[in-house]
Amino acid sequence: MTPAVLARGVRVVLSGNVILRGIDLSVNDGEVVALLGANGSGKSTLVRALVGAVPIESGEVELLGKPLGGAVDWSRIGYVPQRVSAATGVPTTAGEVVTSGLLHGHRLRPPRHARRLVLDALELVGLTHHLDRPVRELSGGQQQRVLIARALVRDPALLVLDEPVAGVDLPSQEAFATTLGALTARGRTVLVVLHELGAIAPLVQRAVVLRHGAVVHDGAPPTPAREHGDPDHDHVHPHDPDEAFADTGVAGLRWEP
Amino acid sequence: MIGDEIAGMLGDPLMQRALLAALLVGLAAPVIGTYLVQRRLSLLGDGIGHVALTGVALGWLVGNAMNLVPHDVLAVPGAIVTAIIGAVVIELVRERGRTSGDVALALLFYGGIAGGVLLISLAGGTNANLMAYLFGSISTVSTGDLWLTVILTAIILVVGIGLRTALFAVCHDEEFARAAGLPVRVLNITIAVVAALTVTVSMRVVGLLLVSALMIVPVAVAQLVASSFRQTMGIAMAIGVVVCVTGLSITYWRDLSPGATIVVIAIAVYAVVALARPLLVRSRSHDPHPQVPDDVEVAA
Ligand SMILES: Nc1ncnc2c1ncn2[C@@H]1O[C@H](COP(=O)(O)OP(=O)(O)O)[C@@H](O)[C@H]1O
Numbered sequence: 001m002t003p004a005v006l007a008r009g010v011r012v013v014l015s016g017n018v019i020l021r022g023i024d025l026s027v028n029d030g031e032v033v034a035l036l037g038a039n040g041s042g043k044s045t046l047v048r049a050l051v052g053a054v055p056i057e058s059g060e061v062e063l064l065g066k067p068l069g070g071a072v073d074w075s076r077i078g079y080v081p082q083r084v085s086a087a088t089g090v091p092t093t094a095g096e097v098v099t100s101g102l103l104h105g106h107r108l109r110p111p112r113h114a115r116r117l118v119l120d121a122l123e124l125v126g127l128t129h130h131l132d133r134p135v136r137e138l139s140g141g142q143q144q145r146v147l148i149a150r151a152l153v154r155d156p157a158l159l160v161l162d163e164p165v166a167g168v169d170l171p172s173q174e175a176f177a178t179t180l181g182a183l184t185a186r187g188r189t190v191l192v193v194l195h196e197l198g199a200i201a202p203l204v205q206r207a208v209v210l211r212h213g214a215v216v217h218d219g220a221p222p223t224p225a226r227e228h229g230d231p232d233h234d235h236v237h238p239h240d241p242d243e244a245f246a247d248t249g250v251a252g253l254r255w256e257p
Numbered sequence: 258m259i260g261d262e263i264a265g266m267l268g269d270p271l272m273q274r275a276l277l278a279a280l281l282v283g284l285a286a287p288v289i290g291t292y293l294v295q296r297r298l299s300l301l302g303d304g305i306g307h308v309a310l311t312g313v314a315l316g317w318l319v320g321n322a323m324n325l326v327p328h329d330v331l332a333v334p335g336a337i338v339t340a341i342i343g344a345v346v347i348e349l350v351r352e353r354g355r356t357s358g359d360v361a362l363a364l365l366f367y368g369g370i371a372g373g374v375l376l377i378s379l380a381g382g383t384n385a386n387l388m389a390y391l392f393g394s395i396s397t398v399s400t401g402d403l404w405l406t407v408i409l410t411a412i413i414l415v416v417g418i419g420l421r422t423a424l425f426a427v428c429h430d431e432e433f434a435r436a437a438g439l440p441v442r443v444l445n446i447t448i449a450v451v452a453a454l455t456v457t458v459s460m461r462v463v464g465l466l467l468v469s470a471l472m473i474v475p476v477a478v479a480q481l482v483a484s485s486f487r488q489t490m491g492i493a494m495a496i497g498v499v500v501c502v503t504g505l506s507i508t509y510w511r512d513l514s515p516g517a518t519i520v521v522i523a524i525a526v527y528a529v530v531a532l533a534r535p536l537l538v539r540s541r542s543h544d545p546h547p548q549v550p551d552d553v554e555v556a557a
């Protein structure tokens with residue numbers, strides 16, 4: 001069976017700096033893989049390279065069995081970029097942002113039943129009532145969920161998520177884990193960048209850890225070494241990737257809904 | 258009587274053509290302006306406008322050399338071609354990185370004006386000949402000019418509104434658009450070319466120096482009251498039409514520059530709406546603190 005994601009020797013150079021030095025990665029159909037590593041280790045750059053958002057200097061990428069480019073069936077791929085905000089210059093509603101997720105490849109206009117699809121996707125992230133609200137009026141966590149809905153709206157077979165629950169409060173994280181669980185139960189493939197496994201931990205089948213733009217671990221997901229149950233825990237994220245394993249306890253304590 | 262005065266204005270064929278051109282430009286300019294504001298490229302129109310001046314002078318120079326009558330028949334085609342080339346170059350530079358895009362825009366500003374002035378003097382013209390293009394010359398709109406305006410406006414509206422979701426996607430989040438396999442470069446160049454067409458079509462009405470104002474100010478007003486992208490574009494188009502027609506009408510009775518009058522009215526509208534905004538935007542019926550379970554245990 002062809003893997004959903006296949007990367008061989010992916011090297012990425014951005015403004016003269018080597019960011020990824022030959023990454024090999026494969027994600028099988030129906031698998032849930034977490035991509036871990038410290039800040040700046042290249043997680044976002046890797047997923048950007050995989051979905052064609054940054055150019056690859058050398059190496060190959062295949063998505064759903066097709067080399068990156070026009071041959072890929074983009075309608076079956078959903079991507080959630082790492083973002084603080086879904087808002088931009090002009091007032092935009094949550095519905096409009098999610099509708100843009102219905103376009104892919106050469107489909108440049110939304111389908112006729114777009115509104116129903118958009119409502120369904122917003123329902124998956126619990127934001128049905130915010131369809132016509134400007135995204136800039138939503139909280140950071142709600143904006144993040146709008147971006148998740150934008151990826152889910154085309155019912156993708158492969159989901160690529162870059163820190164989808166960063167800045168999302170714990171109940172919403174759990175709700176997101178439930179949604180993700182339902183998707184994976186239906187055979188969807190997931191590659192998710194995480195800072196901490198958090199609520200998604202039970203779903204993750206395999207973990208790939210990056211350090212300085214190279215894979216240093218590919219196998220069983222790390223188990224939390226210690227719990228950060230202490231409410232004073234101030235969430236300073238480790239810059240030493242070895243500590244990334246230790247820091248997989250409770251997340252998002254500081255976020256308001 | 259005011260009624261007679263207005264009937265007189267509407268009965269004047271020169272004024273009829275001018276009003277029609279102003280209406281079309283007011284409708285079209287904010288369409289592309291909405292996309293430019295969305296991607297925070299509000300000054301792109303200015304950059305293209307400056308480049309178009311070189312095009313005007315180039316058209317003049319060629320017309321002169323070929324002994325065409327009048328000498329400036331090629332000025333508008335020259336502006337169109339140069340504006341499109343300039344817009345595509347700006348877009349390709351922007352694609353390569355944000356900082357150099359800013360500098361490239363600055364170079365185009367200065368190069369465009371200096372090139373225009375230099376070429377017009379080579380063509381044996383004076384800077385006074387450029388004034389009509391810099392500040393608008395709507396009172397001299399011919400039937401042929403009007404047809405060109407109609408055609409260009411139709412193109413702008415069909416592309417700008419017909420491809421709205423796709424152009425929105427690429428302006429809203431270019432990275433996501435790439436990851437969806439959308440033809441990002443083609444869409445970006447489409448926006449640049451439509452912006453160039455908008456600049457040249459607006460040139461007659463408000464002049465190259467104020468073209469950008471007509472693209473941006475109505476959008477700035479609409480942003481104050483709209484809650485969606487679609488609404489912003491619609492309101493901006495309505496404001497564009499109203500300020501263009503009103504401004505031009507005023508110049509029928511008072512000897513004022515049409516372009517400057519239109520832009521001043523647009524900015525006045527912005528000021529009034531900004532001040533009246535708290536009254537206009539009724540408080541939205543959303544509870545800012547919905548019932549959501551806490552995610553921390555609070556000691557009772
Ligand atoms: N566009 C860019 N140009 C130059 N360097 C970049 C660019 N994007 C990211 N980097 C650098 O690449 C490294 C990895 O970044 P990133 O992939 O965002 O890491 P992570 O997602 O793991 O935190 C960082 O050192 C960052 O500064």
Ligand SMILES: [Mg+2]
Pocket residue numbers: 043044045082162
């Ligand atoms: Mg990142």
